[in-house]
Amino acid sequence: MKILFITNLLPYPLDNGGKIKSYNTLEMLSEENDVDIFSFYESRKELDSLKYMKSKFNNVHIIEKPLTTSKNIKKMIFIAFRSLFNKLPFVLLKFKDNNMSQLLKKEISKNKYDLVYIDHLQLGVYWDILKMCNCPIYLDEHNCESQILKRKIKSGENILKNCFIRLEYKKLKNFEDKIVKKCDKVIVLSEEDKKCLMNGVDVNKNKFTVIPIPIQADFMKTIGSRINNKKTLNIMFLGTLTWFPNSQGIEWFVDKVIPKLEQTNSNYKLFIVGKDPSESLMNKCKQNNKIIVTGYVDDVNEYIEKCDIMIVPIFVGSGMRVKILEGLGKRIPIISTQIGAEGIDVENEKDILLAENEQEFINSIVKLTDNELYSSIQKSGRKLFDSKYSIEAVITNYKRLVLNDKELKKNE
DSSP, X not given: OEEEEEEEEOOOSOOXXXXXXXXXXXXXXXXXXXXXXXXXXXXXXXXXHHHHHHHHSSEEEXXXXXXXXXXXXXXXXXXXXHHTTSSSOHHHHTXXXXXXXXXXXXXXXXXXXXXXXXXXXXXXXXXHHHGGGOSOEEXXXXXXXXXXXXXXXXXXXXXXXXXXXXXXXXXXXXXXXXXXXXXXXXEESSHHHHHXXXXXXXXXXXXXXXXXXXXXXXXXXXXXXXXXXXXXXXXXXXXXXXXXXXXXXXXXXXXXIHHHHHXXXXXXXXXXXXXXXXHHHHHHHTTOTTEEEEESOSOHHHHHHHOSEEEEOOOSOXXXXXXXXXXXXXXXXXXXXXXXXXXXXXXXXXXXXEOOSHHHHHHHHHHTTSHHHHHHHHHHHHHHHHHHTBHHHHHHHHHHHHHHHHHXXXXX
């Protein structure tokens, strides 16, 4: 089976949740199929990643395009201004690219594709070109994108910013609804995302397939709490810091929880592990020598082994947090908000600890000094990971999904 797979960024190195999901999906799809990959890349530094991708996959087509807002402020302000007079919102318009359009047309004219796989809603902006393949089109929704914007709308913020977000949400929801209706299959990460995408849309629920993010977790922490046996409590935050829910969440933790932690346990260190920390975050953290902002790291496992607890203070978002799945698989106890753990089949105080405010985060940290609870959460979290979120557990669903279309084509 020949598959056209289009994604937003070259899915390597595996330095954020979206790339991990895209890369693992590609590995599963390419096991028994011929996959052509189309993606953007942002800088020449990523060309080493292209070499690796070409060593793993046969056909990789890339187009250079700046996409990260924080690194391209002037360009993004211009696109945001254009979006005011366009039916597409800014978050989609920035993915429109003539070079990508021409590349897709060229390859579609040369190849007979059996399946188009749109990895991320944003690539739906190429729908009119992709439908020229005359084959089934699947959409893989990493998040319910409109839900993220809806949750960002807050009263009391800058009025102009709030108006812009409301306009973005309205246009994005309209686009999302249309693409969901057009696609032959929609892959979502959770039942919550499925409900979100079906809300207000006249679409058959059988179009949706719930498949969690597949995660590889060979490394595991040893069982047992070290908190009571150490002078220092090591806390870890993991995530790409250009993504708003991550940056908002960790800044909240530094502002609200750290002062209370100082009163409870002054012997701590907070490791903020993730690329592209903002100037705002750096300024907050440099005032406290117990907070270490690592930036990008080559080996996340080094910090998972070093740290006692992972925190996930996420208040805006959708989809499924890769960091939580990774934490479950690698046996580091996690304290998360409900939105952070949304879509993952965890049970509070069994697989994870849930906390919604600063005092609940402090209480949860204190609870994890109990060696029995700490060890129990490690074991239970890994058991849940093995049964539902490991690559071995997920790959069967992907094979079944693609196989269904193979059978359909045979019967045409």
